[in-house]
Amino acid sequence: MIKSVLLCDDEMHILRAAEFKLKRAGFDVTCTGDGEEAWESIREKKPHILVADYQMPRLDGMGLVARIREHDEFADLPVIMLTAKGFELAQRDDADRYNILAILAKPFSPRELLHCVQQVIETGSLDRPPALL
Amino acid sequence: MLRNISVQKAMQQRHAEFVSAVSHEMKTPLAGIKAYVELLVDGEAEDAETQEEFLDVINGQADRLQRLIDNLLNIARIEAGVVQVDKQAQSLNELLEEAFSVVQPSAETKNIKLERDLSPMYLGVLVDRDMLMQSAINLLSNAIKYTPDGGTVTLRSRTDGEGVMFEVQDTGVGLDQEDSEKVFQKFYRVKKDKNMAAGTGLGLPVAKHITEDVHGGALRVKSEPGKGSTFQISLPLASELS
Numbered sequence: 001m002i003k004s005v006l007l008c009d010d011e012m013h014i015l016r017a018a019e020f021k022l023k024r025a026g027f028d029v030t031c032t033g034d035g036e037e038a039w040e041s042i043r044e045k046k047p048h049i050l051v052a053d054y055q056m057p058r059l060d061g062m063g064l065v066a067r068i069r070e071h072d073e074f075a076d077l078p079v080i081m082l083t084a085k086g087f088e089l090a091q092r093d094d095a096d097r098y099n100i101l102a103i104l105a106k107p108f109s110p111r112e113l114l115h116c117v118q119q120v121i122e123t124g125s126l127d128r129p130p131a132l133l
Numbered sequence: 134m135l136r137n138i139s140v141q142k143a144m145q146q147r148h149a150e151f152v153s154a155v156s157h158e159m160k161t162p163l164a165g166i167k168a169y170v171e172l173l174v175d176g177e178a179e180d181a182e183t184q185e186e187f188l189d190v191i192n193g194q195a196d197r198l199q200r201l202i203d204n205l206l207n208i209a210r211i212e213a214g215v216v217q218v219d220k221q222a223q224s225l226n227e228l229l230e231e232a233f234s235v236v237q238p239s240a241e242t243k244n245i246k247l248e249r250d251l252s253p254m255y256l257g258v259l260v261d262r263d264m265l266m267q268s269a270i271n272l273l274s275n276a277i278k279y280t281p282d283g284g285t286v287t288l289r290s291r292t293d294g295e296g297v298m299f300e301v302q303d304t305g306v307g308l309d310q311e312d313s314e315k316v317f318q319k320f321y322r323v324k325k326d327k328n329m330a331a332g333t334g335l336g337l338p339v340a341k342h343i344t345e346d347v348h349g350g351a352l353r354v355k356s357e358p359g360k361g362s363t364f365q366i367s368l369p370l371a372s373e374l375s
Binding site: 011014016017018055081084086106107108109110 | 153156161165166167169171174190
């Protein structure tokens with residue numbers, strides 16, 4: 001069964017790079033440009049994993065994950081977050097509270113992102129600490 | 134004493150926010166460059182068309198990084214009081230056409246309709262080309278950033294009394310009275326727009342300095358919340374200066 005990945009970032013070129021890498025590895029990839037769009041897509045397509053940027057217009061990454069976790073149906077949706085912002089303590093706490101599996105710092109490696117996505121899809125977890133900044 | 138401490142703390146806070154914003158602004162294009170270089174190194178782009186697309190992205194993001202660094206350097210030069218100016222007589226419209234083409238890709242990405250309404254007359258100005266180009270690009274980039282998808286940004290030029298003017302009008306979120314007054318202050322960022330786009334709070338102060346201190350013109354804003362903004366630059370005609 002082909003696994004689906006939902007990507008969410010307001011930078012088109014970042015979306016395209018991640019989409020390209022994941023699609024070539026055989027994933028079904030959907031791209032969205034902000035948290036609100038991603039939320040609509042999650043409800044409609046029920047992806048196997050979400051990769052979201054932290055800073056986005058309308059609804060940011062952490063706001064999106066908070067909304068996701070309010071709904072039982074998506075309580076276990078695995079989430080990986082990308083960010084160009086240094087995370088402060090409160091945000092790290094949020095990452096723990098909302099069970100974000102990894103926080104990848106931008107500039108990120110598409111290779112590393114693919115590795116994380118594959119590991120989460122195969123095992124349901126990651127053998128690394130959530131915050132990598 | 135207490136007041137001094139609180140002023141110092143506010144300055145430290147503003148400095149920390151500035152460093153954070155600059156680092157975010159630099160990391161975003163850098164992320165694009167690194168990601169596409171890695172894709173090319175890994176041989177992911179198999180056909181020539183895809184390779185070219187990736188190289189175009191790398192080039193575009195390198196340009197974006199260059200613009201940010203230019204802004205930072207200009208601010209540093211302004212603060213140090215060492216700005217080198219090279220004024221030459223030239224066509225304002227030609228300069229605006231070039232600025233227009235620089236920001237066109239980012240407008241397309243955001244599905245913003247970018248329009249030109251340039252005067253059919255030759256508008257001669259005596260300006261430092263690179264500096265004025267940067268002002269125009271800063272105004273256009275800002276308008277694109279703070280205009281929601283599907284909106285319109287218009288670049289206009291006209292004669293203006295004894296001089297010339299160009300303006301950038303958008304259908305964006307607009308500014309209230311307080312923000313309109315503060316928006317040219319260095320590092321000031323409109324609170325409600327902070328989540329809309331990443332910025333350093335440098336683009337408009339740089340444009341104002343270039344317009345007013347370097348060229349003896351004026352940069353003004355007319356805006357209303359929900360009804361968009363118009364940033365207008367007035368300049369003396371080249372003949373007025375010679």
